[in-house]
Amino acid sequence: MRGITKRFPGVVANEQVDFEAMQGEIHALLGENGAGKSTLSNILTGLYRPDEGEILVNGKPVTFHSPRDAIAAGIGMVHQHFRLAASFTVAENLVLGHRDAADRGFLLEPGMIEGRVTELARRYRMPVDPGARVWQLSVGEQQRVEILKALYRGARILILDEPTSLLTPQESENLFETLRLMGAEGRTVIFISHKLEEVMAVSSRVTVLRRGRVVGSVLTAGTNPRDLARMMVGRDVVFTQKKEGPAQAEREVILQLRGASALGDLGTVALRDVDLSVHAGEIVGVAGVAGNGQRELAEVITGMRRLTAGTVVVGGKPMRVGDPLAAIRRGVSHVPEDRMGTGVAPSLSIADNLVLKAYRRAPISTQGFLHAGRIRTNAIDLIRRFNITAPGPQTPTRLLSGGNVQKVLLARELSSRPRILVAASPTRGLDVAATDSVRALLLEAAAGGVGILLISEDLDEILALADRIAVIYRGHIMGVVERQNASVEDLGLMMAGAA
Amino acid sequence: MIRIERRLTDAGWLLVAVPVGSLVGAVILSSVILLATGHDPLGTWQRLLDRGFLSEGAMSATLVQATPLLLTGLAATAAFRMQTWNIGAEGQLYLGAVGASGVGIALGSQPAIVVIPAMVLAGLLFGAAWAAIPGALRAVFRTNEIITSLMLNYVAGLLITYLIFDSHSYWRELSTFTSRVFPQGKYLSPAAAWPSLQIAGIAIPFGFLLGMVAAASLWLLYRSTRFGFEARVIGDSRAAAHYAGIRTRRMIVAVMALSGAFAGLGGAAEIGDFRHVLDPRGLQQASFGYGGIVVAALARLNPFAVILVALLLGGLSNGGFSLQGADFPAGLVGTLQGLILFCALAGELLVRYRIRVQRPRSSSVRPPEVAARPA
Numbered sequence: 001m002r003g004i005t006k007r008f009p010g011v012v013a014n015e016q017v018d019f020e021a022m023q024g025e026i027h028a029l030l031g032e033n034g035a036g037k038s039t040l041s042n043i044l045t046g047l048y049r050p051d052e053g054e055i056l057v058n059g060k061p062v063t064f065h066s067p068r069d070a071i072a073a074g075i076g077m078v079h080q081h082f083r084l085a086a087s088f089t090v091a092e093n094l095v096l097g098h099r100d101a102a103d104r105g106f107l108l109e110p111g112m113i114e115g116r117v118t119e120l121a122r123r124y125r126m127p128v129d130p131g132a133r134v135w136q137l138s139v140g141e142q143q144r145v146e147i148l149k150a151l152y153r154g155a156r157i158l159i160l161d162e163p164t165s166l167l168t169p170q171e172s173e174n175l176f177e178t179l180r181l182m183g184a185e186g187r188t189v190i191f192i193s194h195k196l197e198e199v200m201a202v203s204s205r206v207t208v209l210r211r212g213r214v215v216g217s218v219l220t221a222g223t224n225p226r227d228l229a230r231m232m233v234g235r236d237v238v239f240t241q242k243k244e245g246p247a248q249a250e251r252e253v254i255l256q257l258r259g260a261s262a263l264g265d266l267g268t269v270a271l272r273d274v275d276l277s278v279h280a281g282e283i284v285g286v287a288g289v290a291g292n293g294q295r296e297l298a299e300v301i302t303g304m305r306r307l308t309a310g311t312v313v314v315g316g317k318p319m320r321v322g323d324p325l326a327a328i329r330r331g332v333s334h335v336p337e338d339r340m341g342t343g344v345a346p347s348l349s350i351a352d353n354l355v356l357k358a359y360r361r362a363p364i365s366t367q368g369f370l371h372a373g374r375i376r377t378n379a380i381d382l383i384r385r386f387n388i389t390a391p392g393p394q395t396p397t398r399l400l401s402g403g404n405v406q407k408v409l410l411a412r413e414l415s416s417r418p419r420i421l422v423a424a425s426p427t428r429g430l431d432v433a434a435t436d437s438v439r440a441l442l443l444e445a446a447a448g449g450v451g452i453l454l455i456s457e458d459l460d461e462i463l464a465l466a467d468r469i470a471v472i473y474r475g476h477i478m479g480v481v482e483r484q485n486a487s488v489e490d491l492g493l494m495m496a497g498a499a
Numbered sequence: 500m501i502r503i504e505r506r507l508t509d510a511g512w513l514l515v516a517v518p519v520g521s522l523v524g525a526v527i528l529s530s531v532i533l534l535a536t537g538h539d540p541l542g543t544w545q546r547l548l549d550r551g552f553l554s555e556g557a558m559s560a561t562l563v564q565a566t567p568l569l570l571t572g573l574a575a576t577a578a579f580r581m582q583t584w585n586i587g588a589e590g591q592l593y594l595g596a597v598g599a600s601g602v603g604i605a606l607g608s609q610p611a612i613v614v615i616p617a618m619v620l621a622g623l624l625f626g627a628a629w630a631a632i633p634g635a636l637r638a639v640f641r642t643n644e645i646i647t648s649l650m651l652n653y654v655a656g657l658l659i660t661y662l663i664f665d666s667h668s669y670w671r672e673l674s675t676f677t678s679r680v681f682p683q684g685k686y687l688s689p690a691a692a693w694p695s696l697q698i699a700g701i702a703i704p705f706g707f708l709l710g711m712v713a714a715a716s717l718w719l720l721y722r723s724t725r726f727g728f729e730a731r732v733i734g735d736s737r738a739a740a741h742y743a744g745i746r747t748r749r750m751i752v753a754v755m756a757l758s759g760a761f762a763g764l765g766g767a768a769e770i771g772d773f774r775h776v777l778d779p780r781g782l783q784q785a786s787f788g789y790g791g792i793v794v795a796a797l798a799r800l801n802p803f804a805v806i807l808v809a810l811l812l813g814g815l816s817n818g819g820f821s822l823q824g825a826d827f828p829a830g831l832v833g834t835l836q837g838l839i840l841f842c843a844l845a846g847e848l849l850v851r852y853r854i855r856v857q858r859p860r861s862s863s864v865r866p867p868e869v870a871a872r873p874a
Contacts, residue, residue, distance in 0.1 A: 304741060325744030334742065342742050345735040352728070356743045359728050370723050 031209035076150025285466030303327035403434025521846030551818025565813030570765030571791025587648030589788025590655030595763025598625030626763015634755025706768025
């Protein structure tokens, strides 16, 4: 790709990007959120057309009018969020929308397709049953189907967008093995990621994007995570880490779940007999692969979801469950996973969102009337204290960047002086600088005596911050380990359900 | 290629330019139709303006038309602001009329100081109660309030028809022979007729004054009360409201009842200011409840703008009546009114979206933006 530029109203997503991938290499495209990685891959797969620049495949210039053209040129994409028809079989998904020799007019030949799928799966060590329906598969298996789909359509160049975000460490390792096999066979893999460790582990070359421009392209063997991080962010990065704190055992247990069970949105059991406790000033990490009951766990503690059995005990007294207001009044703060939409009301101003819970009490309101002046001073004060970058307190919250929305949320939740903070994926989607300040705020709150339940799919984050780590699998706590005794391998096994 | 895309920022000047431009567009389009049907456009517009607003007594008549529209417009505004879709102002207005006329008949011998406040109260309560039905259904069973409130309009319409035409109800006049053959409602006593305020030769009905108070109250409610804050949060994101511990179910019932109370007051005003009798045909023909939705939409849910839009539409329909005649069919009047509304609502699109013309396969030069102009 040469001199690619793509503009959207108000932003330049890619500016004069030159990108080159050799045959048979695993080329990582590294950059923070918003650096322009997804735009570039969407151009490469024909979803967007560049405003300027050209794409060359095997030295020949090509123009993609639609994803179909890109597929015909041998470019396949595995999206972060899979594009599979859940009620179809694996084999059916592979031929969906695709015409080739195996397709005789109207009629499909399932036997022949399944045979080819099995053969492909064996070659790349991606075991999957071609007759299984997609909804029956695990996330890792669904991803294999996506990769097989691209291969089935003859992709010589495969693009994977953040492929490990939903996988356990072991599943990720298997994926890397497959990618290496494909590289050895002469296929090109473009691996999009913002995680330094996995880029170092799998790629042979790295191109770093920052604010829509290419910062540099280096051989993986000739670089290290520190240098890559500097290229990505534009300055040195040292992530905030938890210092070895005092033993928590003598401190008060501030939150306790006893035999808590709850249903998920679809009415299936999402939490099973959960026992968990958090001490004052302690950070307990909840690790697990996405969708194993993390959201329900957070919602049960914060009153947003009813329990079917068990109790939630806050500060020694059982809490009325299924009532968010009761949780707020008992000092349970919540940074929800869905920050825009649940954590803040997007179209309301920053000032209004900062009093989203405090509006009920003096000094913000008295006798049912709000005090606009006090709402404003509260906002100005919190914007300064929490370093929120915003045009002003009356700006609609939806116009803020993800990092600043998260700061608004944390400012509100921490300024209410909570006893407990439930933080769900608090740094997901944030850039490096914002991640760091969010982590620092959590550590500061814990140092001030708040008991924190940190629910995250990012194991590195949990290892960096938590005193104790609980692993959740299919709604059940598989075990709780002290941080100093935790190994990634053991945690990974527990996350996959092997106790 | 023409593309319609969302504006990233709200352009302030458009809020004024678009309505004005829409009106100009409507005048041009209507003039084409008037010319085609052999009418003089200029004269027609002059007559409409004259009879609607300028000639003697026109403004007073317009205010009578505008009063129920103002209140149903506020009813829609109160609910729509919380993204609660009360389409039932029509039926709530009928119920308000039933309540106010019933109380007016019952207290016929009492002085105005007793009867009028009682009628106001009855209108508010009957409208609120009728609207609370879809509100409660929504809160408890999660039924769609658009459908239930709309369906209740038909129920309310049949109810008032039943009270006058199909039964010997309390509301029906039965004392004379003609009224037993040609059913009609009982007329209220003079004490139940609402007063009006005379300013510069214009009679401002009591109902319109109440409507202005209601508009100011609604504005204050949404702007600076806890109740209004909760409604705004719910309107923006139900999930955020639940998260913040707001009792969303209670709020839905409360806001529906509030909305219904405004519509019911509109019905009471229609009885007290104008009809002085429960008149099923007249109420149903006027369809003020549906008109209120248009008023609220044009006013962009701003209570003060509701006052102005209600006056404009009131004048339009009042002027429309006087246009009708042998040479000017009622259908043509309706066409003109419809075109004005159509242009106004279409113009709304341009406040939030802009139109870009893209030349297909042009070079890397960015296509020029076409300035958003109302159609």
